[in-house]
Amino acid sequence: MNRLELTGLTTRPAQVWGGVRLVPLVREAPVEGLRLHREVYDGLGAGIVELDHRTQYISYIPHGLVADWSGGGEGPEVPGAGGQSAAYGTQLGGTRDVPHTARLPRLAHHRLAKRRPGNRLRFLPLHLALEGYLALHFGGPSTAWEEWSRGALRGGLSPRAEDTYLGWSVRGLGDALRVFEIHPDQCGVMVYVSDALAAAFVVPHPEDYRLLHASLVEDLYGELVHQYGLYGAPVPEFGARIRDGEHIRTLADLRAAARGQERAWAQAHDGLFARELLDSSYGFDRVYRMGSFTLWRFLPPFVRDGSGQHIGETITDHKGQVAYLKTFRLSDAQIRRGYLLHTLAGADWELSRAAGALGVSREELVRRIRAAGFSELLKGNVGRAPTRLPF
The missing domain is CATH 1.10.10 (Arc Repressor Mutant, subunit A)
Incomplete structure (x- = not known):
């Protein structure tokens, strides 16, 4: 496995808000046996992650994701379930309603991915990918060449840090997500800012996407994406153009021509817009095995060819099909x-x-x-x- 295979996902025509283009991804059928739920943390978003008993870091962590492969995922998990937090307040509603509970602060997170009771795994979205990038050759020089300092040989690249931007600060993204029309079978989205791919987000089930759609404004984005949103011009909208020579005589002819335009858009998107993500070869690092599913993080080849490159994390099934995906675009x-x-x-x-x-x-x-x-x-x-x- 060295490429991202978005098998079973189909591209739908893009929707545009200013310089933000959102391309919906729909599934022919949900991925069987896996659901994703959101775990809400303290509203301030600041958290401490304990990588091991000696290493910690502080970062913005508004929520976690809980992967449930128990087979009983009928609806959302209660925010904060399974952790040391307490809910207060009461709401009346149906059993399928999302509980709007407030949570007491929860600041410490033990490991980036941690097993929960039952067949559940809590992980911190994008932190897996960013930690993999920050740990790139973190140990520093492997040989005591005379050019390297004692600190480099003793502590390597410590510390390393990268600056990121909250999705709310990417101009137009919050409004685009608010007015976005969600398709009935939608399980993902490609986010473009000034027609540069900013992020890809995929989940296994349409109900999971509806609950997690708005969380994209709480994700982390790179400096380049922020600059494109700030200085970029509006992008053209997708429009189906049916020529007079196509001999449209009936509604069936019109429907067939419209579907042909959708197929042409999907081919153009996959072969042009998303090529930098789908055609790249990645190095995958296995994080956790979850029954027939596996959680990975991946790094690009870092080839300086002028194209955009992405880090990210994904969950695949035993066939290599992508059930979950979240990416982060690197700056130059x-x-x-x-x-x-x-x-x-x-x-x-x-x-x-x-x-x-x-x-x-x-x-x-x-x-x-x-x-x-x-x-x-x-x-x-x-x-x-x-x-x-x-x-």
Whole structure:
């Protein structure tokens, strides 16, 4: 498995709001045996994630997702269920109504993915993907070459951090999601900002999507997406154009022509708009096995070809079919850092070999390392002109 196979998902015509284009994805049939529920946390969104007994980090965590493969997923899970939080307040309604409960603050999260009683797994959406990117060659130099500092050999790339933007700050996204028409069998969406793919989101069941649709404004987006939303111009809407020469005589002819336009749009979308996501080869890292399903996170090849590249997480069944997907678009600077780290690790962190692989001089490689924000890995005198003595 090295590609994303969106088997069973069909593209529907896009809907546009300003510079935001939303492309719905519908399923022929829901994925059997898996449901996704939302777990709501403290309204402030700040949380502490304990990766292990020594490593923690603080981040924005408004909610988690609970994957349920018990086979009994008939409706939404109660927000915060299975954790150390308490609901207060009472509402009257049917058994299928979503409970609008308020929760007491819940700040600590033990691990990015944690098993819950029964066949359930709580995981933090997008945090799996971002942690995989931040941990990219986190250990630093594997060989004590003389250029690397003692801190680099002892602590590697610690600490590493990336800036992200809340979906509410991406201009037009909140309004687009609010006025978006959800299809009856919709199980996902492709989000474009200024016609650049910002995120892909897929769930196993249409009811899951209806409950999680609005959560896209609470997701994390990269700097490039925020800039496109801020400075980008409105994008053209999708419009079906039926030519006079198609000889429309009956409603059946008109319906067939309209469906032909839908198929043409789907082919154009999959072959042009979403090509950078679907045609890329990824490195997958298995996070957790859930019966016949598996939770993965993935990284792109960091090939500097000018196209957009995405990190993300996915749940697949035993056939490799995507049941859940959430992606994060990397900025050009993040792609350059990933490419640089891959090259250094491939050269066993020897600067001369890495410079040869990049086709640049050793001095230029040192400059790139410093420009990428990794100057603390190098000794202070590496790449600097030697001091001339006065004799």
